Amino acid sequence: MGYNVAxxxxxxxxxxxxxxLVAKEKGYIxxxxxxxxxxxxxxxxxxxxxxEETDKIIEACKEAQVTIKYEGxxxxxxxxxxxxxxxxxxxxxxxxxxxxxxxxxxREKLLELQQSLAxxxxxxxxxRDIGTCILPDADVKVYLTASVETRAKRRFDELxxxxxxxxxxxxxxxxxxxxxxxxxxxTAPLKQAEDATLIDSSHMTIEEVVAAITALCR
Ligand code: DC
Numbered sequence: 001m002g003y004n005v006a007x008x009x010x011x012x013x014x015x016x017x018x019x020x021l022v023a024k025e026k027g028y029i030x031x032x033x034x035x036x037x038x039x040x041x042x043x044x045x046x047x048x049x050x051x052e053e054t055d056k057i058i059e060a061c062k063e064a065q066v067t068i069k070y071e072g073x074x075x076x077x078x079x080x081x082x083x084x085x086x087x088x089x090x091x092x093x094x095x096x097x098x099x100x101x102x103x104x105x106x107r108e109k110l111l112e113l114q115q116s117l118a119x120x121x122x123x124x125x126x127x128r129d130i131g132t133c134i135l136p137d138a139d140v141k142v143y144l145t146a147s148v149e150t151r152a153k154r155r156f157d158e159l160x161x162x163x164x165x166x167x168x169x170x171x172x173x174x175x176x177x178x179x180x181x182x183x184x185x186x187t188a189p190l191k192q193a194e195d196a197t198l199i200d201s202s203h204m205t206i207e208e209v210v211a212a213i214t215a216l217c218r
């Protein structure tokens with residue numbers, strides 16, 4: 001069994017940024033489970049399936065094979081043998097992932113992949129249900145959050161830096177809606193595991209959050 005660190009929290013809390021830095025410092029493998037949901041979402045989109053077509057999504061799951069490889073320490077996601085990593089962050093892919101991830105058959109499809117990665121090596125895995133469902137016996141569990149305002153401002157700054165004009169209030173509204181969807185779904189809703197350490201990064205720097213998490217690890 002590998003040493004397992006689980007990081008859950010809402011969209012935009014900085015999970016992936018923080019997890020990558022902790023992974024580097026501690027020599028763990030960073031496993032981005034959101035990327036796996038996004039990988040399946042690409043499969044559904046490429047089949048021309050719409051988010052409301054639950055039956056078609058369940059059927060399409062059967063022939064989808066998502067695999068993960070690490071190249072130069074970076075996670076690469078393959079869908080039926082094709083590297084689809086460059087498409088993962090597309091807006092329509094994120095939306096499809098958010099809408100298809102509540103379907104139990106979609107979650108079932110990725111459960112074994114996530115658990116087997118954690119069995120075989122030391123990992124820091126981020127997502128929504130890692131501490132509650134995927135790795136209930138993780139050595140360290142963190143629930144990383146921040147206020148909606150802080151998360152919206154971070155996303156706003158990130159987009160502005162890329163030269164993309166956007167509206168702060170609109171971003172805050174999107175984040176609040178996604179929180180609601182992730183937290184109220186029936187299957188594996190986002191919530192803090194009873195034995196998770198809560199870290200609210202609203203008034204913390206990245207370095208402070210990384211230090212707080214590494215202090216919890218062996
Ligand atoms: O973290 P992310 O934005 O890449 O995740 C994309 C979507 O996948 C997110 O809206 C919710 C879903 N997801 C999930 O349901 N469970 C996880 N462990 C990770 C992501």
